[in-house]
Amino acid sequence: MAFDLLGKLGEDGIMSAVFSEERVVSNWLVVEAEFARALADAGVIDTARGERIAAACRLDVIDRERLWKETRNVGYPILPLVKQIVAALDDDDAAWVHYGATTQDIMDCALALQLRDAADRLTDLVGQFGDAIAQLVERHAGSVMPGRTHAQQAVPTTFGLKMAVYLDQLARDAKRLTAARARAAVVSSYGAGGTSAALRDNGPAVRSALATRLGLADAELPWHVARDRVAELTSAAAMTAGTCVRFAREVVDLSRTEVGEVSEATGKYRGASSTMPQKSNPISAEAIIGFGVVAQNAANAMLRALEAGHERAAGEWQVEWRAVPGCLIAAASALDVAREAAENLLVFPDRMRANLTRDGGRIMAEAYMIALAEHLGRDVAHESVYDAVLLSRADGLALPEALRRSVAPELWDRIAAVLPEPDAYLGNATRLCASALTAWRSRTHGA
Numbered sequence: 001m002a003f004d005l006l007g008k009l010g011e012d013g014i015m016s017a018v019f020s021e022e023r024v025v026s027n028w029l030v031v032e033a034e035f036a037r038a039l040a041d042a043g044v045i046d047t048a049r050g051e052r053i054a055a056a057c058r059l060d061v062i063d064r065e066r067l068w069k070e071t072r073n074v075g076y077p078i079l080p081l082v083k084q085i086v087a088a089l090d091d092d093d094a095a096w097v098h099y100g101a102t103t104q105d106i107m108d109c110a111l112a113l114q115l116r117d118a119a120d121r122l123t124d125l126v127g128q129f130g131d132a133i134a135q136l137v138e139r140h141a142g143s144v145m146p147g148r149t150h151a152q153q154a155v156p157t158t159f160g161l162k163m164a165v166y167l168d169q170l171a172r173d174a175k176r177l178t179a180a181r182a183r184a185a186v187v188s189s190y191g192a193g194g195t196s197a198a199l200r201d202n203g204p205a206v207r208s209a210l211a212t213r214l215g216l217a218d219a220e221l222p223w224h225v226a227r228d229r230v231a232e233l234t235s236a237a238a239m240t241a242g243t244c245v246r247f248a249r250e251v252v253d254l255s256r257t258e259v260g261e262v263s264e265a266t267g268k269y270r271g272a273s274s275t276m277p278q279k280s281n282p283i284s285a286e287a288i289i290g291f292g293v294v295a296q297n298a299a300n301a302m303l304r305a306l307e308a309g310h311e312r313a314a315g316e317w318q319v320e321w322r323a324v325p326g327c328l329i330a331a332a333s334a335l336d337v338a339r340e341a342a343e344n345l346l347v348f349p350d351r352m353r354a355n356l357t358r359d360g361g362r363i364m365a366e367a368y369m370i371a372l373a374e375h376l377g378r379d380v381a382h383e384s385v386y387d388a389v390l391l392s393r394a395d396g397l398a399l400p401e402a403l404r405r406s407v408a409p410e411l412w413d414r415i416a417a418v419l420p421e422p423d424a425y426l427g428n429a430t431r432l433c434a435s436a437l438t439a440w441r442s443r444t445h446g447a
Contacts, residue, residue, distance in 0.1 A: 006294070007333070009287040010340075012125070015332035018117050019325035025067070026059060027110035028081055033057035034213040035101055035109075035189070041209035042202045045096050053097055056088040078103040100191060100199035100206065104224050104312070108188035111324070112216050115233055118328045119181035122237055123174055125335035129244070130170040132342035134440055136163040141433035144422050145261060145352035146363055151253075153363045156356060156422035159261075159347060161429045162250075164436035169243050171443050176236040184229045186219040187211035193311045194222030225308040227320070231299075234324060237331035238299035244334040245292035248285035251341065255282050261352045265344035284341040291334035298327035356422050360392050361399040367425040368403060371415050 004011070017023060033054035040050030062084050070080035078098075086094040098106075141160035146153040189207035190196050196203025204220075211218040223229060254262040264271065264282050273279035301323040308316040356363055365385050372381035384407055392402035400419060404412050 006287070006290050009283075010291070010333055010337040011329065012121070012332035012336045015118060015121050015329045018114050018121065019329060021064075022059070023114070024110065025062060025064065025081075027113050028078065028106055029057040029059065029062070029085075030113070031106045031109040031210075031214065032082070032085060032098065032101075035106070035206075035210055036097070037213055038189075038206045038209035039096065039099060041213075042199075042205035044099070044199065044202050044206065049093055049096060052093050053085075053089065056085050056093075056097075061085060061088045076103045076107075078106050100196070100203070101189065102192045104317070105188045105190060108224070109210070109214060109216065111230070111320075112185050112187065113214065115230065115324075116181060116185035116216070118237075118332075119177050119184065119233060121332055122240060122328070122335065123177050123181070125332055125339065126170055126174045126177065126240060129335050129339040129342060130167055130174070130440055132339050133163050133167050133170065133247075134437055136160070136342065136345065136347070137167055137433050137437055140347060140349070141430055143347065143349040143352060144356065144426065145349075146355050146358075153355075153359050155366050156363060156425055158426060158429045158433070159349070159352065160433040164433045166243065166247055167436045167440050169246075170240075171440055173236070173240040173243055174443065176239065177233075180229075180233040180236040182217070184233045185216050186223070186229065187214060187216040188219070188223060190222035190224065194224055222311075224311060225313055225316075227302075227305045227308060227316075230320060230324060231302045231306055234299040234302045234327040237328050238296045241292040241295035241331040241334045244288050244338040247338055247342070248282075248288035248292070251285040251345070252282050252289075255285075259351075259355065261348055261355065263346040263348070264341060265346065284337055288334050288337050288341065291330045291337065295327045295330035295334060298323045298330065302327065353422075360397065362389055362392060364399060364420070364422065364425065365389055367420050368399065371419055372407070372411075375411060375414065 007016075036045070036050045036053035036057070038050075039045045040047045062081065067077060067080050067084065070083075071077040074080060082098045086097050089097065137160045139160070140163065141158060143159040144156055145159050145162070147155050147157035147162075187207055187210055189203070189210050191198050191203065196207070199206055208218050210216075251262060251264065253259065255264065263280070264284050266280060271279065271281035271283045273281065301319055305313070305316045305319045305323070308314075368388075369378070369381045369385040372384055375381075376384065385403065388399060388403040388406040391397065391406060392399045395402070397405075400416075403419075404416070407415075
């Protein structure tokens with residue numbers, strides 16, 4: 001396996017284990033075992049035979065080196081797996097191993113178990129990241145800072161409200177993952193062409209029993225080539241990773257030397273440069289962006305798997321084998337690193353407040369326009385403040401002074417005392433922070 005440097009920067013071990021070689025082979029064996037028991041439940045074989053077959057579906061029965069060698073020749077792993085299970089049984093029992101099943105049934109059931117656990121892990125990580133963001137919302141609901149549109153100062157806001165938008169987005173991410181989990185955690189037992197013909201009238205009963213035994217939902221129709229269930233979960237994971245990337249880019253932007261409003265956790269050599277001693281690079285944010293982009297690209301690859309035709313894919317299925325674990329591991333890793341970054345984020349309210357004046361107070365232009373609009377109407381007020389902004393830039397004046405020079409003296413006398421300070425032009429910021437916190441805690445904790 002190729003060396004994965006990005007993974008060394010924070011790959012989520014729990015999600016990696018979900019897609020490990022041992023877990024994959026173990027899942028195939030679990031499905032084969034429970035399929036034998038489901039055959040017994042449906043009366044196709046007797047219970048004792050089902051239990052003997054199930055008992056042979058163990059990891060120690062499988063020679064994995066031989067399994068992968070034969071898989072390369074066959075193209076799929078289940079035939080070589082079944083042959084090794086069969087070799088561990090007497091002829092009478094061996095005759096009923098994998099009876100009426102097809103390779104993709106076994107692999108898709110195993111995948112469904114992985115997708116279920118992967119969705120649970122992602123949802124748990126969303127909760128952890130969201131809880132860290134909620135702390136920032138609560139702590140900084142009143143920390144006034146420049147709001148920025150198109151990367152330029154726009155109007156005052158609070159850091160808490162900025163974080164509240166992330167909290168609301170994460171709540172939607174969690175809902176998408178929950179919905180996708182429900183649709184992905186379904187059984188597959190339809191036989192060679194999706195008709196269950198080999199099991200005759202017993203097909204539905206076997207499938208239902210297998211679903212119950214595996215803890216998966218039943219699905220009446222085959223989904224061998226209908227891969228929207230899988231693509232939905234990877235897409236939801238990629239969108240969640242996108243939330244992480246947006247947060248990471250925010251950290252990068254706000255921690256720029258010229259901005260300095262936040263910083264990642266500091267420590268000896270953390271984010272250090274090998275040649276520039278002053279550097280403290282935003283390494284967590286950079287890792288998040290790396291994981292997030294990988295997750296998104298893998299999810300895009302999964303969309304190509306939707307093109308599978310007829311009753312069985314011819315190459316599209318193989319895309320899943322790399323794209324699904326690639327997406328879900330990367331998304332989980334992005335979430336875990338984002339959680340850690342949010343928990344340890346350093347926030348500098350004094351620098352935020354200082355930055356409100358960096359542009360000569362022009363961040364208050366809309367506020368001044370609204371104050372003037374009561375006397376001049378909005379359109380004339382806009383033109384008056386726009387002229388004042390041009391003057392302030394041309395002559396290096398603070399905006400209030402430029403406005404004083406731009407408007408009639410009697411009008412200035414009427415408005416000078418009511419021009420707001422940034423703290424008085426925050427609209428509903430505090431209420432919105434409280435609303436986001438209440439919604440988050442009710443959605444994730446049942447409060």
